[in-house]
Amino acid sequence: MALVKKGSRLITVDGTTYRWRLRGRPTYDQGLVHSPLAYAVEHAETPGTTLVITTNQPHPSNWFGSQGSPVLPARVADNIRTALTAGWMPENPGSPFHLDQSAGFVSSH
Template structure:
């Protein structure tokens, strides 16, 4: 299953071009902070097996004031490298590869720096 091109961003990791995307609107569960913040990654050409990364926090646009973080290209690149180490092969077709990252995983991916979580202001 390919991710939509509209709203996706390109990133090059280790001389390979990928396309990544955060869903435009939250699902009902994500809006209520019941589901995690996720982003999808795939090869630019030809698209193959999708990487669907789940983070241990809520989306920034969640309706409730839970801890959140921004998905930045450095995090996406680190997640791609970690997925390759865990066995993700983006050139072969198949179900999405779905690693769930923990706080410790994020700290390791970001070179020992703890993740920068934000708690939105409640109105």
């Protein structure tokens, strides 16, 4: 399933263009700071398997004001490289590829 283009950003990593998107509003658990921020990445020209990256920070729009860092393009590029090394094949169809970077996340409770 392709990402919604509205609200997504393009990033070029090692000569390949990807589209990434952060959910604008947090899920219920993210709003309560029970689960960390996650975002999705796909190949921009030939969307296949979506990469889902779980970070170690709270969603910036959580309901408790817990501070999270903005998701910077440099971090997205690093995570894309990590996923490619771990076996993500962005142009091939298939189930989402999950990259868990949540080590160190502390829930609000």
